[in-house]
Amino acid sequence: MAVSSCSFPPRVFNAYSSFECRSDPDFSGTPTGEKPRIGSNRRIGDSYDSKTSFLSSDGSITVHAGERLGRGIVTDAITTPVVNTSAYFFKKTQELIDFKEKRHTSFEYGRYGNPTTVVAEEKISALEGAESTLIMASGMSASTVMLMALVPAGGHIVTTTDCYRKTRIFIETILPKMGISATVIDPADVDGLESALNKNKVSLFFTESPTNPFLRCVDIEKVSKLCHSKGTLVCIDGTFATPLNQKALALGADLVLHSATKFIGGHNDVLAGCISGSEKLVTEIRSWHHILGGTLNPNAAYLIIRGMKTLHLRVQQQNSTALRMAEVLEAHSRVDGDLETTSKFVDALKIPYIAPSFGGCESIVDQPAIMSYWDLSQAERSKYGILDNLIRFSFGVEDFEDLKADILQALETIA
Structure with a gap:
């Protein structure tokens, strides 16, 4: 260990x-030397990310993913440029219509996306083995937007006793205003999770692994199989683990979340959060994020990109x-x-x-x-x-x- x-x-x-x-402990690649998977049949380098197929290890992915090929910025600079703009223009009305109908690739407004931010998202996606990643202004923004996007009014979630305090406060005081209730279990209490799943229609199981501050590890593969048998989504906050030490999606989780302020940024100089998973789930969360805000500044996105290289x-x-x-x-x-x-x-x-x-x-x-x-x-x-x-x-x-x-x-x- x-x-x-x-x-x-x-x-x-x-x-x-x-x-x-x-x-x-002296690792250089992914566990067992394999490329991380999504589910059972998709790996980094497969059809959804052919641009990183030549990167065989986590170390190479952290340096090059999202930047080496296909970067949507017209420049030959080795380092990704910082694009500071609040909005993007269209040359003609037809170009705007083409953009709206997905025939033209561009951006529209700063809250909806930024070229620098996209590079950070693609780098994290490649490292997590995810179809999509959404990066935000903080880890708390990622947690709260995810919960509001995926849990319906009147819904029920299961979480664990070991929990970042502000996340616990949100679950205990804000979610009830939306009619959302929660069952809290010990991280090791799989029987308690099964009981909660049998008694309630549970939309989501959300836990840290390792947990804060006791660093207890959840059996992600086991709880994911159990939750999926009941139609329940699984989101893992893997901040303490990093995408290098733990591949939550490969273990069966639907989503993995990080406070990128911590190891991912790695220099104590930027606040950021991210959530990765399937295109479908991340798109749902992205829609809520576009409404609620919590947008990451492109300068902060650059610091995340820079930090991830090491x-x-x-x-x-x-x-x-x-x-x-x-x-x-x-x-x-x-x-x-x-x-x-x-x-x-x-x-x-x-x-x-x-x-x-x-x-x-x-x-x-x-x-x-x-x-x-x-x-x-x-x-x-x-x-x-x-x-x-x-x-x-x-x-x-x-x-x-x-x-x-x-x-x-x-x-x-x-x-």
Whole structure:
């Protein structure tokens, strides 16, 4: 198992994170060496994406997909240009009519598409093995638009206890205003999922995998088969995994969602979200997105494109660092700690920033009890499993020995 960040309390040091569906942490291609599939018969490089058929590994896809051939921008520049415009013109009325009737390829209005943004979408689609991708202004935009687009008024969803807090708030407070109810289960409770599917007409099963902040992994293949037998869609938030460590669509999910702010962007300098899947489902979501907004700025899209070119290099380094660090911490003497002791450890660290994100080049650390749940009492936090001594540590691309020395010296301050 390979990891790229770890959540742990100083007492126990459980260190698991963006996991990898293969045995070798030093990977360069897709799991088992095969091109990722959609369903059982479509792969990257097949008919829907012949432009990337010569790219045999995730590393090559992150660099070239969406850009090397067929880019819809008239330029010989190696890097994709940033097209800053809010609208697009048509030479004659007939050209506009041809565009409306799909005989002329172009764009109409900035909220409906942009040449730079399309390149980012095609790059993510190629990496996920998806027919289509929609990129938006944030991960929360991707989550909320997806839920509103796919769950009818009066509908029912199933989600899990481990969940990004703002997503949980949306499900608990906003969806009920549309008559949408939810069953919440433990990520490992497949029997609970089956019970919910039998008792309700469930439109969607939505979960993170790995989950935030405990990094528990859902059996995507198993739950997808179960949900599909009942006519229920499956959407996986794979932000912690990245498209390199987990191919949710190949495992049977209908949609995969990411906060591209994190590993995909990878430089702590851009907010973005994306959702990938079949053309049919993404088109439904895109229609709602055109109404609701949350459009990604083309400059931000360029930063995503730029960031993805080193995604495979960064994640390989982060996986290796976190796995090695987990092994170090497992052998370390256990340390009991309360909120104050845990804060002392965090404050003693010299390399990581104390911040509410992860997946970038810089290491980041936070106490979820303070960073994300400080407005709740200790008892209320405990209901969500947020203990006072829980730490989320996201390793960047710094040298392993430097990070190791920093963590060990910080532990000495509370030993």
